Each structure stands twice: as C-alpha cells, then as structure tokens.
Amino acid sequence: MIVKLKPGSDQKQIQRLMRWIKEQGLEIEYSEGSTYTILGLIGDTATIDANLIQAMEIVESVVRIQDPFKKVNRMFHPADTVIELPGGAKIGGGHFAVMAGPCSVESEEQIIAVAKSVKAAGATILRGGAFKPRTSPYAFQGMGADGIELLLKAKEATGLPIVSEIMDISQLPYFEDIDILQVGARNMQNFTLLKEVGRLNKPVLLKRGLSATYQELLMSAEYIMANGNSRVILCERGIRTFETGTRNTLDITAIPYLKEKTHLPVVVDPSHAAGMHRMVKPLSLASVAAGCDGLLIEVHNDPEHALCDGPQSLKPGSFDELAGQLFKLRALMETVA
Template structure:
C-alpha cells in the first residue's frame, strides 16, 4: 500500500496555505518567536522585531512539555490569548504547540497547530487533528526514524486533513556537545520521498545559539521549505531554552543571510 504522504502517490508538491503565507511553493517561509510565552510585554516586543526582520509567522509556546516538572511550562490559555493578540497586532499568522486532545477547542483561532517531538507518536492526538480543517506542523521525535515520521503524518492525512508540514529538529546521537544532531540528510530525503513541505528547526536541532545561523543557512541550501527559529529579547534571562535562542539583532542578521541563500538556491534550481 502506497502511503498518502508518498511522492509516488502524489507526485506534485503539496502547498499548505495559511492566509497569504505558503509552505511548499518553492519560496522560503520563516517562523520565529520565543520558545515560551513569558508575558504579554515580552511577546509583543519579540513579535514586532521578528516581523521587521522578515518573519512570516509568529511562534510562541503556551504549553511546554518539559523534561522536569519543576521548570516553567508555559502560561496555558493566557499565553494563547497573548499570542492571538500579538498576531492580530502584527498581522502575522500564529503557531503554537498542542499537547492533548482536550485542548483542541482552545486552538480554534491558532493558524498552525504544532505537534512537538514528544507527541509525534501520540496517535489519538494525531487522529483528532486529522479531523480538523487546520494545518498541522509535525515535528520529528528525537529518537524517531524518517519512516516513523512519515507514518505519523499518515495518521493525520488518513483522517482527512491534507495540510501537514513536516519538521526536522534534530535527533539524539552519541554526540554530547550539542543538544541534538541536526539531521541535514533528512531534508532532501523527505523532499524526495514525500510531497509534504519540510521545515527545519535549527534551534532545537543544535541547542546552541551561536551555531543556529550557519545551520539555518545549511538547511536552506539543502532544500527546506521553511525555517523555525527561537528568538528572545533577552536570552540570558529566558525561562525556557535561552541557550538556543538568538537575540533580536541575531535574528535580523540570520534573515539577511537566509534571503541571500534563498536567492542562490533559486538560481541553482532554475539555471538559464
């Protein structure tokens, strides 16, 4: 049986449309914002800055599946409220992570629902999201294979929702110097195997803010449809994952390079 996610089943690229933003149409789409929403003031400051630097969507975590139960796990519904306000103010579509089926009604106005790495194989949640008319960003688990990622996408697709975006965000290996090992191979391979758009998350993929920019540019060169970057106005004081967040100026510089790499990629893929 050929998978619904397979390029053999669906030779043409799937384009996921979120308002005026498109994933999979050949252009690079940028998602940016804080790992976790800490306050309305923090979020609004970051939202205005990432929009000015060229972000297409605003991300912000209201619910965070933390390894330790004693760390900050988000503001919950209040965080979503702030995110929607920031989206309306900036005009940016918003992205946030869902953790359980019961919270689906709270996400009715979120433009792109993210399934985090730790929920990639939460099959009841995937099936429930498959019944929605809402795009889903599906992150690869740190211990999961590419095949398992595609089968997880199948749970959403087979329940009627064709708007799935895959996300490579690093895998766990024997290397201890980075948070994860960013699997650059996965991007062109997923593009070959599947018609679904592919987004790169170099923040979780590396865990080190100083190398987020070069890994972002490498992901663009490898053919990703979008990037997802964690941005904070004061990374040293962030309540979650500050070590992998770029600051506002760093994101502006990252985006300047990203658009240049996008141009080069376009020329390479469309020679005269």
C-alpha cells in the first residue's frame, strides 16, 4: 500500500500517522522528494482500511500495490537510486559507469596491466574474479584469497574501485576491502547469501539467473533490501533460451522493463550474454541505446591464453575503441531523452 501525502503536510500529523501504521504491525518505507512524500506500507495490509487513511487531512491518495516486491518498487521510491563509490564513481540516476577487467585474476602483472589500460580508456570500476563458479569441477576455479590480494594491488595502483564475485558467506572476510560484491547468476536465489549481504553497508551487484523471470530477479533484490542494504545494482547478463548460436540471449527488454518497475540501477554484461568478443560491441551499444546505467565488460591482455572465458574477452585496444563509441552514444542519448 502506498500513502501519498499532500505537499506541506504538518510534521506532527505525519508522525501521528506513522505511529498508527506501525502499531498495526506494519513497516514503513519513507520516501521524500522535492514534490512528494510517500509512505510505503510493508506487511499484511489486508485489514487496513484505505478509506480511513484517505480521509485524513494530510493524505492525497492511497493505492494498494499488488506486486510482491515492495522496497525495490518504484512506486515506493519514485526517485532513481544512485550508488556512489570511493573515488567519486556513481551508478544510476543519470550516472553511467563502465566496469571492465578480466573474467579472472591470473597474476599481478596481468591484473595491474589490464586495470591501467581500462582506466585510460574511461572505465571507472575494475572488474575481476577471484572466486569462480565453473560448470566443470575440473576448470580453473580462480585464485581465491590470493586473487583478492592482487585486485587490491591493482586498486592501489590505479585508484579504481573493485567489483568481484562472492560465492559463499564463508568468503565474506576476504571481501572487506572490495567495493562492490557481485552475486552471480548461479547464486541469484541463494537466499542465505542474499540475507547476509543484505546486512552489509556495501553495494551489491545482483546478476539475473540463467532462467530467471523479472519478478524473480526483483524478489532476490528484495531479500537484500529487506535485510537493510538499499545499495543494490541489477545486472542483465543474458538468459538461456532455445538458441544455441550464442552462449546466452541478451534480453534488451529487461532494461526498460526493470527501470519502469524499480528505482535501482540496471547494468548489462554483454560479454557473458553472447560469449563471443565480436558480439560485445553491438550488444554494448544496444544496451546504452536502451537506457542502461552501466556495462560490465571483460577485458584481457592475452585472451587467447586466458584461464577463463577468453573467447568473450576484448583486448585493451578493442576496449579503448569501444569505450569511445559508448561515451559518444551516451552523450547523444542524453540529447534525445
């Protein structure tokens, strides 16, 4: 249920209304903008008399919400959420971020070289995997804690904040200095992990599951926010369809749909979507044109010998060229929005 208050409402009356709502066993999601004040009621509102609330002098309107997700719902929070990172990088609310780096950290030389090159091209966040969920138990699983240490060295060398994937709550101690925790597609409905990262004061990049619906993705984000962490970024990374020509199928529709339904930033991973480096450019440009808040792009200085996902990785030179095109398109989109 959404209670929209009239502009200039008396604060004492607002506080009385909020106390009464809480006495009914409900939680309140308070949202205030320059032209609105909204009380989002969370809990079982079936017994709440909407007409009784509507009759109050300070209430402009009361609307019952059928969506099962509340805290992520744009109706509860009309303004875009903006995620701010150390160093000034921002995602959402008109701020566009490019996150780039190798699928997996392999050596100090590799990660620092790639970090410097993507920063020079305009990336504002370094991506890199230390713990890798792989389909095969015999495939390279990442460097683990040693990989985290190398990421932190790259951060020290470039000043770029880091996004890296966490697979299990037991790994949390290693991520204390990582700026954005990535919850991967395979863990999108790992509710124990979602609750745990929800208790942290740290941004979480939540990837859409391989066959997840929009509502399932939003409900997973709700788990994180319901536990206190409002700094969530949604990521469309391609879904499994009947098509076998590409690794996955990038769902461009997810961008405008999610931005209509939620206030959270929406970013896209074009590298995992197609699984082929030659597809990264067109998918990236299409995502920007569709209104995404950022991109997650894999870059490797020697993709032919990469230990993980080499075929979908761009070389630094190709990424530099693409980045220039992305920023030009982004500027153009702002003129026609």
